[in-house]
Amino acid sequence: MADFSAGNKGRGSVHNSDELNSLRTLILAPEQHEIGELKERLNDPKIRAEELSRVIAEAIVIRASTDRKLATALLPTIEEVIRDSVKRDPKFLADSIFPIIGPAIRRSISESLRAMVESMNNTLEHTFSWRGIKWRIESFRTGMPFAEIVLMHTLVYRMEQIFLIHKETGLVLQHVTAESIDSKDADMVSAMLTAIQDFVNDSFAAKEDSSLQNLNMGELTILIEQGPRAVLASVIRGNPPSELRTILKEILENIEFEYNSALDDFKGDAAPFEPCKPDLLYCLTQAQKTDSRSNKAAAVPAKIREKKQKKGGENVVLFIYIAAALCIIIIIAGFILSIL
């Protein structure tokens, strides 16, 4: 009895299930078909690749115009590919870059020659000009080398040191210095800078997101750029241009992006940050004042130059008049003397 009812039940449920399936097919057939197609598209790598290929170029253009993250992400792969290509067939790459090697060498040589001529000009000028003599006297008086005196007077700004600091611990991740700069212990300076920032933030900061950005002492400025996990502090002698801060900001953003996980997992080992050293070294730029006389000439507006030239012409006429008057006086005086 029990088996019989169970069999009936089973047949009934099978019957119901068939009906339900038929009903589902009747009502949802078009949608089911579409879902099936979508599933197929999603599961088939070939179709997905074809679809991606239609938009990838536009996507790259859009992303490349937004920020530098795409370039940063692709850089290791491209470097790897180039390395592999050179390993496999060096001739291929040599042939490819052959057309640009000649012009590149020529340009490099002409740049070197130009720099040498400029340097000779500067040396001659600084040696024999009145200004040069003054600087020689200053060098003699202060005991500083002549080159240092020249640099001091002609420098607009010079980035002397850069510290990349882990924000939470204050430990130094990287430190670079310009040539001939005598720097103190980077670990201690970095920690002290962090302590000063903490002190200023806690004592005076009005808002949570505000932070110490500048420190000035005499001709030295410390620009501090803060990221979420890292801080870039640069020591600058002279007057840094405003765009320098933007450059530092970009570099810090790149480091934050590129070393994202290394910054998160930092346990005191700075080795993973070694590759960012070239970027920081690149930043150690310096700008010198251009030659003051040529600068003056360039800076004088055309109208003023015309006026000056006109005034110069007037001066010549006046000089002729005075000379003529003097000649007349001399002639008259000679005539009077001859009579007497």
Add this chain to the structure above:
Amino acid sequence: MIQKKICMLGSFAVGKTSLVRRFVENMFSDKYMTTIGVKIEKKVIDLKNQSLTLVIWDIAGENGFHQIQGTYLRGMSGYILVADKTRTGTLDTVINIHKTVGQAFRDVPFVLLMNKMDLTGQWDVQESAIDKLGQDGWDVFKTSAKTGQNVQEAFNRLALKMLEK
């Protein structure tokens, strides 16, 4: 090279700066301590076949624990509590500091230095109080900044604890 930040904590005049001076080679001027309440020192030690740079934040000691002092602790890998063997109150202070710090920075290794052990005639802190802390799992070192007793050992012990963590 691995770097670790460690902080020196304790009441005023317990000998924190003297202990650090005993331990390190490079020092900034003491005037920083009075201006912003912290002084940084550094020492490179060799431990377990690797070099370890200890950046030591010597934080000005006060009886209470202030917000600025708390900020200086951020990112530390370990801390050293310093009490004065000749003043019982300084041990109570470090116990309180440990409670406060322990709430904000969980599982950060630390050691306790019972300093000024050379002043034998003026000892005030009971040995039983020190033993009790030892039984509670604290690493206690009886030190003297004057003679150098146990100073190196205490710093090395903390460094080891930080590396093992």
